Amino acid sequence: MSDQTTNTLREQIQTAIDENPVILFMKGTPEQPMCGFSARTVAILQSVxxxxxxxxxxxxxxxxxxxxxxxxxxxxxxxxxxxxxVGGCDIVTEMYESGELQQALGLESAPAEAAPAPQASEPAPLTIENRL
Amino acid sequence: MSASGAAATPEELKQRIEAGIPGASAEVTGDGHHFNAVVSAPAFQGLTRIAQHRLVYDVFGGEVGDRIHALSIQTKAPPSGAAAHSHPESIV
Known part of the structure; x- marks a missing residue:
C-alpha cells in the first residue's frame, strides 16, 4: 500500500530494463518456465x-x-x-519467424530453415529484490 | 465492483472485440481460460504490432490475466487493395 515501496519496485524494474540490453520478464525461470508462453519465448531467445x-x-x-x-x-x-x-510471446514469435527479432538483436543472418542445434546461451538470472 | 463470475466464452470475446474496435472482425477460439484471437480491422492500418495488440487488449482492460487468463493475439490490417497476403515492408 505504501507509495514508497511501489516507487522503489518500479524504479528497480526500470533500472533492470535500462541495464540489460535484452531482458525477459517471465513466469518462472529459463531453466524452469512456469507457463507455456514464457517457455516458448525463452526457447526462441535461446535458439537465436x-x-x-x-x-x-x-x-x-x-x-x-x-x-x-x-x-x-x-x-x-x-x-x-x-x-x-518489444512485445509478448505472440509478437516475439512473429518477429522470430520474419527475421525481425534477429535484426533487432543485431544478428543479421537469420537462422531460417536450417534450424541449427539450439545453443544454450548462458542466461543471466536476475532477481528483482523486494524490500517489503 | 465484482466482475461477473461467469466464465468467458470465445463468443463473448469475439463480440466484445468486434464491438470495441470499429470495423473489426474476429475469430476467437478458447477453453474459457486460454483464448486465441485472430483480429482484422481497418483501424490497424499503419500501426505497429504492439499498438495493434494494445487495441485488442484495451477492449478487456484488467480482465486479461485475470478472468481471461491468457489471450493470444494475431492482428491483421485488411488489405486495402487486391493483394491478399502482402506484408507491408515499412510502416511510417
Whole structure:
C-alpha cells in the first residue's frame, strides 16, 4: 500500500530494463518456465543464441503490476531490447519467424530453415529484490 | 465492483472485440481460460504490432490475466487493395 515501496519496485524494474540490453520478464525461470508462453519465448531467445537476462515475476504479484505500469502491456512474458518494449510471446514469435527479432538483436543472418542445434546461451538470472 | 463470475466464452470475446474496435472482425477460439484471437480491422492500418495488440487488449482492460487468463493475439490490417497476403515492408 505504501507509495514508497511501489516507487522503489518500479524504479528497480526500470533500472533492470535500462541495464540489460535484452531482458525477459517471465513466469518462472529459463531453466524452469512456469507457463507455456514464457517457455516458448525463452526457447526462441535461446535458439537465436543471444544471452538475455530474465526476471521471474511470480514471487511477488506487485512485480507484474508495476511492470505493466511501465510497459502498458497486460500479459507476461514481456521482452525488452535496448530499453524498448518489444512485445509478448505472440509478437516475439512473429518477429522470430520474419527475421525481425534477429535484426533487432543485431544478428543479421537469420537462422531460417536450417534450424541449427539450439545453443544454450548462458542466461543471466536476475532477481528483482523486494524490500517489503 | 465484482466482475461477473461467469466464465468467458470465445463468443463473448469475439463480440466484445468486434464491438470495441470499429470495423473489426474476429475469430476467437478458447477453453474459457486460454483464448486465441485472430483480429482484422481497418483501424490497424499503419500501426505497429504492439499498438495493434494494445487495441485488442484495451477492449478487456484488467480482465486479461485475470478472468481471461491468457489471450493470444494475431492482428491483421485488411488489405486495402487486391493483394491478399502482402506484408507491408515499412510502416511510417
Amino acid at each position: 543464441g543471444r544471452p538475455f537476462a530474465a526476471v521471474n515475476i511470480l514471487p511477488d504479484p506487485r512485480i507484474r503490476q508495476e511492470l505493466s505500469g511501465v510497459s502498458n502491456w497486460p500479459t507476461i512474458p514481456q521482452l525488452f531490447i535496448d530499453g524498448d518494449f
